[in-house]
Amino acid sequence: MTKIVVDPITRIEGHLRIEAEVADGKVSQAWSSSTMWRGIELILQGRDPRDAWYFTQRICGVCTTVHSMASIRAVENALGIEVPLNAIIIRNLIEGSQYVQDHTIHFYHLHALDWVDVVSALSADPAATAKLAQSI
Amino acid sequence: MCKTPLDHTLGEILTRKGISRRSFMKFCGAMTAALALPAHYTERVAAAVSAAKKPVLVWLEFQDCAGNTESLLRASSPTAAEIILDVLSVDYHETIMAAAGHQAEAALKQATAEKGSYLVVVEGSIPTKDGGIYCTIGGRTALDIAQEICGNALATITCGTCSAYCGLPAAAPNPTGAVGVTDAVPGITVINLPGCPMNVVNLTATIVHYLTFGELPPTDQFGRPFFAYGSKIHNDCERRPHFDAGQFVEEWGDGGHRAGWCLYKMGCKGPATYHNCALVRWNEETSWPIHAGHGCVGCSEPNFWDTMTPIYRRLPKVPGFGIEATADKIGLGVAATVGGAFALHGVASAVRAKVQPLQKSQIIVDEEDAS
Numbered sequence: 290m291t292k293i294v295v296d297p298i299t300r301i302e303g304h305l306r307i308e309a310e311v312a313d314g315k316v317s318q319a320w321s322s323s324t325m326w327r328g329i330e331l332i333l334q335g336r337d338p339r340d341a342w343y344f345t346q347r348i349c350g351v352c353t354t355v356h357s358m359a360s361i362r363a364v365e366n367a368l369g370i371e372v373p374l375n376a377i378i379i380r381n382l383i384e385g386s387q388y389v390q391d392h393t394i395h396f397y398h399l400h401a402l403d404w405v406d407v408v409s410a411l412s413a414d415p416a417a418t419a420k421l422a423q424s425i
Numbered sequence: 426m427c428k429t430p431l432d433h434t435l436g437e438i439l440t441r442k443g444i445s446r447r448s449f450m451k452f453c454g455a456m457t458a459a460l461a462l463p464a465h466y467t468e469r470v471a472a473a474v475s476a477a478k479k480p481v482l483v484w485l486e487f488q489d490c491a492g493n494t495e496s497l498l499r500a501s502s503p504t505a506a507e508i509i510l511d512v513l514s515v516d517y518h519e520t521i522m523a524a525a526g527h528q529a530e531a532a533l534k535q536a537t538a539e540k541g542s543y544l545v546v547v548e549g550s551i552p553t554k555d556g557g558i559y560c561t562i563g564g565r566t567a568l569d570i571a572q573e574i575c576g577n578a579l580a581t582i583t584c585g586t587c588s589a590y591c592g593l594p595a596a597a598p599n600p601t602g603a604v605g606v607t608d609a610v611p612g613i614t615v616i617n618l619p620g621c622p623m624n625v626v627n628l629t630a631t632i633v634h635y636l637t638f639g640e641l642p643p644t645d646q647f648g649r650p651f652f653a654y655g656s657k658i659h660n661d662c663e664r665r666p667h668f669d670a671g672q673f674v675e676e677w678g679d680g681g682h683r684a685g686w687c688l689y690k691m692g693c694k695g696p697a698t699y700h701n702c703a704l705v706r707w708n709e710e711t712s713w714p715i716h717a718g719h720g721c722v723g724c725s726e727p728n729f730w731d732t733m734t735p736i737y738r739r740l741p742k743v744p745g746f747g748i749e750a751t752a753d754k755i756g757l758g759v760a761a762t763v764g765g766a767f768a769l770h771g772v773a774s775a776v777r778a779k780v781q782p783l784q785k786s787q788i789i790v791d792e793e794d795a796s
């Protein structure tokens with residue numbers, strides 16, 4: 290049995306450590322730990338609820354918007370606030386923009402490198418790749 | 426003999442990348458303007474940047490949200506993006522590097538092997554409580570890594586308010602004992618680029634200044650470069666004529682809000698915040714928070730999470746200043762008073778947040794204040 294530790298896991302926001310036990314070429318046990326904590330939940334206590342979204346969104350600087358939206362909804366639920374139609378439309382537009390922006394960041398800057406072997410691009414055959422792509 | 430990337434000058438690398446002289450000069454012009462230098466400095470900036478060798482840059486992330494990394498990736502003009510991402514070369518960056526685990530750690534070791542030969546960017550605060558366990562990378566604490574890597578660097582550039590002044594993690598009650606780089610590694614050369622997040626224009630301009638003059642730009646008492654933090658948001662704000670004319674938004678969506686009036690009564694912290702947001706803006710210079718209709722939250726000021734909140738409460742009454750009364754018949758002379766009142770309020774508010782959490786009844790009082 291071999292034990293593998295990958296720390297840091299890169300191209301994510303935050304800090305992550307993965308430990309895995311490998312037996313007969315298969316992962317038999319695995320643990321993941323988030324190795325950074327700020328305590329935003331504790332920091333929020335006792336503050337003005339109208340500020341909560343601004344503190345909460347800093348959970349992640351990559352998908353910031355969704356955290357602020359979730360926090361706003363939590364405050365609205367707690368206070369029984371009815372959301373005006375215009376606000377719903379604006380929020381949908383904001384979420385849509387975030388979706389487009391985040392896809393680009395996530396695919397091209399972050400996880401693309403898990404699928405693309407940059408070094409072997411040197412020996413790539415673009416014509417064959419194009420042909421393969423068109424056949425799908 | 427074959428040249429390694431480190432032997433090439435930035436000029437050679439730019440030429441090889443097909444960046445035209447024209448767009449390079451445009452970039453240098455923009456940097457000269459950002460650095461608040463006279464336009465004739467453009468030639469000098471261009472000459473220095475062309476002749477400079479690619480500096481080694483490592484980017485460390487501690488108690489962060491990667492928001493400053495996002496800001497880096499958003500460098501809008503293609504030339505600026507090229508310079509930051511490809512030419513300046515980020516040799517280690519957890520969020521965007523291909524390697525992970527041992528490979529990543531090896532890359533860091535290699536880039537920082539020679540003492541005093543590299544620049545470090547730090548994003549995120551550094552926890553000190555309980556032996557620093559609240560942030561570890563590769564089994565080492567952030568504090569340990571910062572002391573070694575920043576301690577041996579040529580200079581450290583903090584990006585964002587968390588690494589500059591401890592930021593959000595240090596907001597009361599600071600659960601993890603978070604500190605900024607200057608407190609974690611005393612005595613080293615640090616330049617602070619606070620903001621939540623910092624604007625990549627200011628990071629690029631700081632590095633260009635370093636390449637052009639061989640030193641970091643001059644800073645204020647909080648370690649922030651004057652070129653970016655020398656003037657208040659309130660001084661450069663496009664809504665300022667409305668402030669001076671006493672035209673204030675009183676409620677979200679009212680006539681004044683739709684007409685672009687001043688956001689002071691809605692809690693804008695622009696009168697107490699030093700930053701060049703109004704001038705450099707965001708997203709290809711299209712907009713910035715106040716332009717979009719929300720007040721400034723004061724994000725480039727130390728401890729703003731405690732001193733500038735509640736976000737939607739306007740400058741409070743401070744005995745002796747009579748701010749509330751003055752706001753309604755605002756005159757030109759009031760701006761200086763406003764800043765002073767704000768500094769005082771900051772202290773009072775920080776103390777309150779630490780010793781006495783807001784009660785519901787207080788929140789209602791605040792709402793009345795803001796109306």
Ligand code: SF4
Nearest residue numbers: 662665687688693695
């Ligand atoms: S108070 Fe805010 S919105 Fe009004 S002029 Fe000053 S910075 Fe601009």
